[in-house]
Amino acid sequence: MRTEAVDGGAAAVDSPPSSRTNPIGGVGFDGGGERPEGESEGNLEMATGLSENLKHPNMVWEVKTNQMPNAVQKLLFVVDKRTSGMSESLELLKCNENLPSSPGYASCDEHMELDDLPELQAVQTDSTPTALFQLGTDVSHQEYSGPSWNQHTSNNNSESAYSCENGVNWLTELANIATSPQSPLMQCSFYNRSSPVHIIATSKSLHSYARPPPGSSKSDSSFSKHHLDETPVRHERDYGSDGLKLISHEESISFGESVLKLTFDPGTVEDGLLTVECRLDHPFYVKNKGWSSFYPSLTVVQHGIPCCEMHIGDLCLPPGHPDAINFDDSGVFDTFKSYDFTPMDSSAVYVLSSMARQRRASLSCGGSGSQDFERSECSKNCVSDGSSQLSSSSLCSKAGKSHSSGTASTMSATSPNKCKRPMNAFMLFAKKYRVEYTQMYPGKDNRAISVILGDRWKKMKNEERRMYTLEAKALAEEQKRLNPDCWKRKRTNSYIV
DNA sequence: GTGAATGAAAC
């Protein structure tokens, strides 16, 4: 499979005849060759090819199977920016990795209650393989009559409701496009959707294929046929009904980038385990926690999605999952109130923050509109997330934890103007591994753990530290923007009224 | 409240 830009400022997902294209989303599995002995686990790897600027990664889907580990299919999602007006705004479309709980889905969660988003509709699916996805600046999604990105969409979608009028705000149009039924971002009904989710959704077949074959090993063609013949719905129907339980994670370097290798347990014996590679900042929707990632602060900066910290045992849900819908993540969404994004941000973050602002205005909840107040709200929301044991985004961290420590929780109501310094790279590392080390060395005092952590930190290679440094920088930049005085050194008692 | 680590930023 290949993806390439086409003329007219369009992004296209082209599926050559020879590719074993997964009909639901344009990611295909190349099931060729024999499965290496001893491997019983499906291995679906996804990687996002990052451009030099992390903010604007080219999305590269990479699919491997155990049957043919050396055969890697890459899907590069490129947006042609030649067309005027195709600002960075559209880049969000290529930044979405579209995992079941990918950033793109944030905008399509019914429970997000985005007042200004088009109403979501159940997406019908059919089995027709998708050949092309195209977005043009002058053709709004509802007008597009060519081969549909998502042919699993309902024909009776309320397209007319989203009609683009002259002079419509580009961002609004973008939002419409991004949230249209045809948009890959909107394939959010887990059981119906295509795209990323497909990664997991269709992995059932991959898994089944990866399992020890009932008889002789399956051939490439059989796998291919199996894939093409079955509709996504059939794949997804009984897949992940209870979510995917995260059972292990590790960080590794892939294509020069730090990636997370996650292993999920679908919960059914026949499905085996699912191994996925994704970016460090990839958010997942976790049962009873909401959006979560291993690097919440990176996620909020990269995708604008405040997250809780993800842990082993977390149950990842697709946004369309009933449990996901029932989870009240309004607090997470309200976090967007904290960000004062400008059109210069030109990202999904800006779009979402704008929506959040509109929503806030419509709700007219009153109270201070100051950032500080909102940050307090943010903290409160994070803390109020009782199901989340650990911190939410570091930007929205435990500042509001309000335990007795007077110095640490100075962002409380008593000193609303005080914000906490963002963590540096080591602190992020320490926070992440302190628990692990504490368990590893039971009985060790926390100070001793700190020594071990410091020692470990010094021994780490630069590339290993890089992810933390990156996250720390992102945090610092964000904090500077939101609170330039954050690093102001304490003048004794001066900030305590 | 202290301490133990590291690092960024203010003094």
Place this chain on the structure above:
DNA sequence: GTTTCATTCAC
């Protein structure tokens, strides 16, 4: 160059 403070929690 020095100081402060981010996290964490037993003490």
